[in-house]
Amino acid sequence: MSEYERVDRTRREPTVEDVRQLSGASTPHFALQIRNRIQNLVADLPPDHPARIEGEREIQRLNEIAYGAEDRGGVQEHERPLPSLELAEVVEEPPA
16 A cells, blocks of 8 residues: 555545555554545644644544554464564563
């Protein structure tokens, strides 16, 4: 997936529908690229603009999908968990 934006969308004020079109069928694999496109789309809008409000809501949801919502099943005794499943358990070791 590219982070290229449609020219017609950049030449007018973004709408809630634009945000919804971008985030439509998002998956963990593409969530961060979609998040970046939405961030760029709504960055210049005032905080109370409906498209910005929807965009910020979608950005939060896409972060959750990208960093924690992917679950490919339980970990077997002889397997290591996928990195996406370990994020909540990361603990920094003190320097030796």
